[in-house]
Amino acid sequence: MAKRKKWQDLTITDDYMFKLIMSYPIICKHLIEIILNIKIREIKYLDKEKTFKNNYEGKGIRLDVYVEDEDNSRFILEMQVRDFGEEELGKRIRFYQSSIDYDFLLMGQKYKELGNSAVIFFCPFEIFDGKRRLYTFTNICKENHSIKMDDGMVKVILSSAGEATDDIHPDVAAFLDYMNGKIIQNGFVSEIDNTIRHVKLDGAKEADYMTFQMMIEEERDEARDEGLREGISKSLTMLKSLNISKDVALKKIIETYSLTSKEASDLIEANW
Secondary structure, eight states, X not given: OOOOOOGGGOOTTSHHHXXXXXXXXXXXXHHHHHHHTOOXXXXXXXXXXXXXXXXXXXXXXXXXXXXXXXXSXXXXXXXXXXXXXXHHHHHHHHHHHHHHHHHHHHTTXXXXXXXXXXXXXXXXSOOTTSOOSEEEEOOBOSSOTTOBOOOSXXXXXXXXXXXXXXXXXXXXXXXXXXXXXXXXXXXXXXXXXXXXXXXXXXXXXXXXXXXXXXXXXXXXXXXXXXXXXXXXXXXXXXXXXXXXXXXXXXXXXXXXXXXXXXXXXXXHHHHO
């Protein structure tokens, strides 16, 4: 089981702290603007009950930051803390973009009325060739790169492990350095760092974090128990099909799954 990280040890690369800091509109708005090179008058947080309540309490929390601007454009930001490989990264982004379009269509919009969208992932590890810190993807014609299909969708992946270059906004570069634990003289990063320091002094937010962690651990325990029961049930079905006696099956289940005699006996009675 992964060790629970202490509240005071959380950094911007921890998913919980990232979403908490992105709940401050001035920070979230500026980060979107400097990555996409656009201007936004204001943003609003969509489906707030399901995304993340300000105090992160409980049920239905989604693991993304989902916002909309005044022009009906929508943005998802995520701190992708685990490296599952490039293929899964791409499929995850594809799923997020399809979710945005589904939300648009639920509002009764026609295809031609779909707003622009962007999915932005922050990765504290190398991606692709490992040489860049910013990768922006749009639909370009394979046969003629001068032709672009303007569907309003943009995919951006940032890597704090990439090589530093001067072709990205200074605040973006500073944010990526901050992901690596490096604080440079930069107003935007200083604002984020000060906000994190202030948040960590808030006892209510710390309590919310502890509650959230316990909820996650309970869900993991339930999933693990369910998986164990399913595995044992399949094992018993196989043993029964081989005409193994209950006594032999009992011994096998105890040895394989480190169960007590009573636990194994109860499972055999329920599944034999």
